[in-house]
Amino acid sequence: MRHIFLTVAALLALSGVAAAQGPSGTGSGSGRSSKHSSFSSSDLSRWQLSIGYQYNRINLTGVPFNTDGANVTLTRFLTSWFGLDAQLGAGFHGNTGTTTFPPNLGVHSLFFGGGPRVAIRAWSRFEPWIHATAGLQDFRFTQTAGILGSNHGFGLTAGGGMDIRLSEHVGLREEADIIETNLFSTYQRHFQVVSGLVFNF
Numbered sequence: 001m002r003h004i005f006l007t008v009a010a011l012l013a014l015s016g017v018a019a020a021q022g023p024s025g026t027g028s029g030s031g032r033s034s035k036h037s038s039f040s041s042s043d044l045s046r047w048q049l050s051i052g053y054q055y056n057r058i059n060l061t062g063v064p065f066n067t068d069g070a071n072v073t074l075t076r077f078l079t080s081w082f083g084l085d086a087q088l089g090a091g092f093h094g095n096t097g098t099t100t101f102p103p104n105l106g107v108h109s110l111f112f113g114g115g116p117r118v119a120i121r122a123w124s125r126f127e128p129w130i131h132a133t134a135g136l137q138d139f140r141f142t143q144t145a146g147i148l149g150s151n152h153g154f155g156l157t158a159g160g161g162m163d164i165r166l167s168e169h170v171g172l173r174e175e176a177d178i179i180e181t182n183l184f185s186t187y188q189r190h191f192q193v194v195s196g197l198v199f200n201f
Helices: 002-019 030-036
Strands: 047-058 065-077 082-094 107-119 126-145 148-165 170-183 186-200
Touching (some): 047 107, 065 107, 082 126
Antiparallel strands (some): 047 065, 082 107, 107 126, 148 170
């Protein structure tokens, strides 16, 4: 948990720097930014919507298993660098393998949360970013096995990624996150990667 909170603190600190740049990152350096960018209208976009494939490495009981699913993130930029995320991630296909009793339990996961995003925009077609989201994490298993069944609780996600613009309004997104949950009166740490498309508007 300490690493997650340090990441959130860094995001908030960077957001203060971003706010000082003004609503569109203008100022004495604005000419330099536009000079290095081929996608000026995308740089000024206030909204981003990403839709992609989600892979999760889940560790609820000490023996990890995988889920596959979909991830959707909507971002509203308040300045040229700082925005707010709303993220929905759903794992549709997962199996616990032979480590649970009964074995081979099917599993579905759902996460919904929101939080800050800091991005380096308007420099080139590459847009690196970091974010953190806090919300609700839910796991549902096809059959109850001990403590497994329908489990939900607090979830916290922190990570970052890279957007690669293909045009003024469409790009590719690659993302990697650490997810921490608080279930069964203890904390768990999971890993997530997302790959998909991002739309600027």
